Each structure stands twice: as structure tokens, then as C-alpha cells.
Amino acid sequence: MDRKVYDVAVIGAGMGGLGVAALLANYGYRTLVVEKLPFVGGRASSFEYKGFTLPTGSLYVETGGVVEALFAEVGAAFPVRPFPMELCFRMGGKDYPMPPKGGLRNLLSTFAGEEEAARLMAAIRRAFAWNEPSLEISIHDWLLQYTQNENVLAIFRGLVNYQCVNFRDQPAGEFMRQLRLGTGATAGAAPEGFLALMNELVKVINAKGGEVRTGVRAKSIMVEDGQARGILVEMDGKVQEISAGAVISDAGPHATLELAGKQNFDKGYLKEVREKVRPLAYMEIDLASDAPLVEFPGVMVAPEGRRQMTMMATTLTYPEFAPPGKHLLQAWAAPDSSFLPMDAKREMDLFLQDLREAIPGFDSKAEVLHASYWQKDWPMYRALPGAISQKTPIENLYNVGDGVAPLVPLGLPACAHTAKIVASDIKQRLRPQES
Ligand SMILES: Cc1cc2nc3c(=O)[nH]c(=O)nc-3n(C[C@H](O)[C@H](O)[C@H](O)COP(=O)(O)OP(=O)(O)OC[C@H]3O[C@@H](n4cnc5c(N)ncnc54)[C@H](O)[C@@H]3O)c2cc1C
Structure with a gap:
């Protein structure tokens, strides 16, 4: 069996995997990314179909936030053009544009009257300024405490869809946090498609001495004495051992358990992944x-x-x-x-x-x-933010991506945050070459 040595091995070339690899390559770590698909970007990529450019998932990315900052930090181009961040509700066959300031209140009072709109806006203000509602009830059930009006419920149902989560699946506290974090945020799309955007990170990784190999599946994560030692991959027609000081998985926490072997994790962690990482x-x-x-x-x-x-x-x-x-x-x-x-x-x-x-x-x-x-292992999000930590019980084995997002905006910003957290932990704990 062939053996190669890297500082860091990354499984998966989604936003989380490429983001952390670009940061670490930029810090001087010899980094290998293996991606089982023939293209990079995962659920933030694009493909050509009958002359159209279609997304594999994400179409928009927050601008001026953590994703753009990550690209800037590693010196990658960020070819994203702004998108008009305006909302319009189509209800009862009519269109109701919602201006960014005062729009929600106006829309609510159109359908529910001034008094009910004021009551709801006061509850939202409290959630923003004082305390988020509980995570134990859905936003649907939380709203029922304030209104039974079908149109008002429909407006919030629409706002939850803007967060790409089901009305009854989204905890009330999480809805309010995302609404607050999203207020005033700007976004854009990559006019050449997300594949072109993600390739900007690949260029950086290659330029800094790293490698990104597509069409290469990680078969397992090697674990010895409670520490991650590298990965086994099928590459160039043969099984190869990649020794690495740290292993980072962008495959999602459930897949990471399978790759490293469940017997290597403690029971508490297995329970957390089972119960909290729900796609x-x-x-x-x-x-x-x-x-x-x-x-x-x-x-x-x-x-x-x-x-x-x-x-x-x-x-x-x-x-x-x-x-x-x-x-x-x-x-x-x-x-x-x-x-x-x-x-x-x-x-x-x-x-x-x-x-x-x-x-x-x-x-x-x-x-x-x-x-x-x-759904399942190719979902909208692998988990809601705050589910579990990026560190696993196996030393030097981390997860990145939307299955281990902290309490930040959903989607690509969440993935970029995990990349930053893991890269900075590795920078503090392991030195390049020595690792
Ligand atoms: C329809 C849809 C719309 C969305 N819209 C937006 C949006 O507008 N804005 C936004 O910010 N977010 C959006 N998102 C969410 C965003 O796309 C995801 O949160 C993000 O792309 C997830 O990135 P990731 O790195 O966590 O994982 P992934 O993109 O899933 O990447 C993981 C990679 O690991 C690879 N892999 C898995 N196992 C192995 C293995 N054993 N060996 C090698 N490789 C492996 C996979 O092939 C994959 O490429 C959307 C998602 C969907 C589905």
C-alpha cells in the first residue's frame, strides 16, 4: 500500500472543507482535500443543463460577511454580483412588496389590523432585544399564542421558508435568531455559477502547496490510541494511506462516525449525533x-x-x-x-x-x-445551528460544515464559521511539518 504524508487531510470539498483547507494552506500547512464527486463545491456548486446554469444547492451567498472575509483572508477572488434583497408576498392573487423598513408591520396590519400587528411586533421586538423564545416549541406553535389569523400565519410561514426550513420544524428561538441575523444582510450569486466561485478556493489551495483531488473517496479514517492518524483513500486505482496530523471531515457528523468507526467514540457523543444532527x-x-x-x-x-x-x-x-x-x-x-x-x-x-x-x-x-x-445525507442543512461541536472525542479529528454550525446565520456563512474555528484551533495546537 502506498503511503503519503500531509499535515492535514480534509474529506469533502464543500464550503466547509474547501474553506478550512484554504485557511490552513494559507497558514503553511501541507493540506490534501479528497472529494468523492467529480466536481468541487458539494451543495454549493453548479452544473450546465440544456444551456442553463443550475445550482447543486445554494444559489445565493451572503456578501460582506464571514464567507467573503474568508475568501479575502486567503487571497481568493470573490466573483459574486449583488442580488436585490427585496421581498414580495403573493397572497390571494395580489402582490404585496415588503419594504425593508416597516414592511413587516405594514403587511401584518393589512391582514390583521393595527392592534394585532402591534402585539406581534412587540413580541418580536422583545425576542430581538431581550430574550429569544424557547427552542422547545416551533415558530408555528409560538405564533398561535399571539394570533389565529390564517393570513398572519401564512406571512410567517413565508418568512420561515426564506430561511429554508419548514414552519413546524423551525424552533421559535432559532427563527427569531435567523430573522435578527438576516435583517440588513446582503447577498449575491456568482454569475458564472457556484462551481466557478468554489474553484477560486481550489486555486488558493494549489498555489499554497496543497492539493484538491476530485473523484477520490475517503474509505476510512485511521484511528490509533484515541487519535486520528490519517485516512485511507482509493486514488489512482489503488488504496493509499494518507498520514496526517489532523483529519477534518466535511462529510457530515453521521458519515464521520462511519468512517472512523463508531467503536472509537464515546456513548454520549454517539447519542448527541443521533439526537441532534437531524437533516x-x-x-x-x-x-x-x-x-x-x-x-x-x-x-x-x-x-x-x-x-x-x-x-x-x-x-x-x-x-x-x-x-x-x-x-x-x-x-x-x-x-x-x-x-x-x-x-x-x-x-x-x-x-x-x-x-x-x-x-x-x-x-x-x-x-x-x-x-x-x-434529504438524508444530501440535505438542505445537516442540522440546525448549535447541534454539536466541531471537535470530536477523537483527538485531532474535526467536523466542518453545516452539521456542526455554531449559532450563526444558516448555510454558507455557518460553514465558513466552522472552517475558521477549526483552522484557528489547529493553528494553536499543531505546527506544520511537525504535526
Ligand atoms: C436547495 C438548497 C438551497 C440552498 N440555498 C442556500 C443559499 O442560498 N445560501 C446559503 O448560504 N446556503 C444555502 N444552502 C445551504 C448550503 O448550500 C449548505 O449549507 C452548504 O453548501 C453545505 O456545505 P458543507 O461543506 O457543509 O457540505 P457539502 O456541500 O455537502 O460538502 C460535503 C462534501 O463532502 C463530500 N464527501 C462526502 N463523503 C465523502 C467521502 N467519504 N470522501 C470524499 N468526499 C466525501 C461530498 O461529496 C460533498 O461534496 C442551500 C442548500 C440547498 C440544498
Whole structure:
């Protein structure tokens, strides 16, 4: 068996894996990233389909935050163009644009009257300024304490979908935290697709003496005397041993247990992973058309359907994502629950019916280009923030990515935070070459 030696071995080239590898390569650690897929980026990548550029998951990334700061720190280009961060609610066949200031209160009073809107806004203000609501009830159940109004509940259902979580799955405290963290945030998309953006990190890793190998699966994590010693991979047609001072897994905490062997973890940790790392499911339908299906350039929330739904007329801002003369509308919806057994086909059918009702002339104007369902080991998020630590009970074995996010904004910022935390821990504990 061939043997190679690195300072750090990273399993998985998603935002978490590439982020931590770029930071460590930049600090001078000899870093290897292995990715089992033929492309990098994981759920933040893109592919070409019938002349359209489609995402493997994420379409937007926060700008001016931790992701952009990570790219800047390692000297990577950040080819992201801003997106109009405006919301519009499509309810009862009418559109209600929601201006950033005072928009929520106005929308609530339109549907529920001044008094109820004031009561809800006061509860939200308390949650922002004093104490977040409990994590023990869903935002749906929390709201029922303040309102029974179906339209008001629909508005919040739409706001939860903006966080890409189901209304009944999202704990009240987490909803409020994400609402607060998201207020005033800006975002953009990579006009050449997320694959091009993630390749900017690959360029840095290569330039700093590291390596990113796609099409290479980590078969196991080597553990001796309670310490991670490296990984076994199938590379260049043979099994190779990669010795490393630290192993970082971006494959998600459940996969990390399998790779390192459950017998190497203590029972408490196994229980935490089992009970707290619960993946969230989501769906996307990409629609092609000759003319825009929705004229609003920001986020169109359609919360009254069978499934909570958000639409974006993507090519109004990024015409590059469609071939000339064509348009792309992307719609996202949460299935009924992430934590109960689900029939993916039925969920998709209901989602499609909602789209048919939300878009006038759907059958004559829209073509379903692509439909995706995310769950289990390829989910929307691997866990809600704050589930478990990035460190595992095995010394020098870390997790990164959205399964181990701290209490920060969801998605890519969460992954970048985990990369920063792990890179700075390694920098303090292990020296390059010596590790
Ligand atoms: C539909 C959808 C829309 C989203 N929209 C947004 C958005 O607009 N903004 C936002 O910030 N976030 C969004 N997100 C969330 C965001 O995409 C994810 O949080 C983020 O991409 C997760 O990155 P990660 O590094 O944790 O994991 P992943 O991207 O899953 O990367 C892990 C990688 O590890 C690889 N791997 C696994 N096992 C092995 C192995 N044994 N050997 C080698 N490689 C392995 C996998 O192939 C994968 O490439 C969205 C997600 C989805 C699904």
C-alpha cells in the first residue's frame, strides 16, 4: 500500500472543507482535500443543463460577511454580483412588496389590523432585544399564542421558508435568531455559477502547496490510541494511506462516525449525533420560459399553498444563467416535515400544483427544466445551528460544515464559521511539518 504524508487531510470539498483547507494552506500547512464527486463545491456548486446554469444547492451567498472575509483572508477572488434583497408576498392573487423598513408591520396590519400587528411586533421586538423564545416549541406553535389569523400565519410561514426550513420544524428561538441575523444582510450569486466561485478556493489551495483531488473517496479514517492518524483513500486505482496530523471531515457528523468507526467514540457523543444532527429536507423546481414568469426581481414569497414556497425570477438579475432568449425561475419549498417519513413524489406533486396556481398561465408558458429533492445525507442543512461541536472525542479529528454550525446565520456563512474555528484551533495546537 502506498503511503503519503500531509499535515492535514480534509474529506469533502464543500464550503466547509474547501474553506478550512484554504485557511490552513494559507497558514503553511501541507493540506490534501479528497472529494468523492467529480466536481468541487458539494451543495454549493453548479452544473450546465440544456444551456442553463443550475445550482447543486445554494444559489445565493451572503456578501460582506464571514464567507467573503474568508475568501479575502486567503487571497481568493470573490466573483459574486449583488442580488436585490427585496421581498414580495403573493397572497390571494395580489402582490404585496415588503419594504425593508416597516414592511413587516405594514403587511401584518393589512391582514390583521393595527392592534394585532402591534402585539406581534412587540413580541418580536422583545425576542430581538431581550430574550429569544424557547427552542422547545416551533415558530408555528409560538405564533398561535399571539394570533389565529390564517393570513398572519401564512406571512410567517413565508418568512420561515426564506430561511429554508419548514414552519413546524423551525424552533421559535432559532427563527427569531435567523430573522435578527438576516435583517440588513446582503447577498449575491456568482454569475458564472457556484462551481466557478468554489474553484477560486481550489486555486488558493494549489498555489499554497496543497492539493484538491476530485473523484477520490475517503474509505476510512485511521484511528490509533484515541487519535486520528490519517485516512485511507482509493486514488489512482489503488488504496493509499494518507498520514496526517489532523483529519477534518466535511462529510457530515453521521458519515464521520462511519468512517472512523463508531467503536472509537464515546456513548454520549454517539447519542448527541443521533439526537441532534437531524437533516432538514427541501425541494427545488427550475422552470424555463420564453418571457419572465414573475416580474419581481427579488424574492417572491407564496406562502398560502399546500407547501410553503418561495420563487425567484433569477434571470432578471442574472441573464447569464439561461441561454439567449430564455428565462429561468427557481422555486423552493419545504416538504411537510423533515423528521417524519415522507413520500418525495407526493411532496413534489403538491409543490408543482402550488406553482401552477401561483403563476398565471403556467401550463402554456412554463417548462419544468429540473426538479430536486434534498434529504438524508444530501440535505438542505445537516442540522440546525448549535447541534454539536466541531471537535470530536477523537483527538485531532474535526467536523466542518453545516452539521456542526455554531449559532450563526444558516448555510454558507455557518460553514465558513466552522472552517475558521477549526483552522484557528489547529493553528494553536499543531505546527506544520511537525504535526
Ligand atoms: C436547495 C438548497 C438551497 C440552498 N440555498 C442556500 C443559499 O442560498 N445560501 C446559503 O448560504 N446556503 C444555502 N444552502 C445551504 C448550503 O448550500 C449548505 O449549507 C452548504 O453548501 C453545505 O456545505 P458543507 O461543506 O457543509 O457540505 P457539502 O456541500 O455537502 O460538502 C460535503 C462534501 O463532502 C463530500 N464527501 C462526502 N463523503 C465523502 C467521502 N467519504 N470522501 C470524499 N468526499 C466525501 C461530498 O461529496 C460533498 O461534496 C442551500 C442548500 C440547498 C440544498
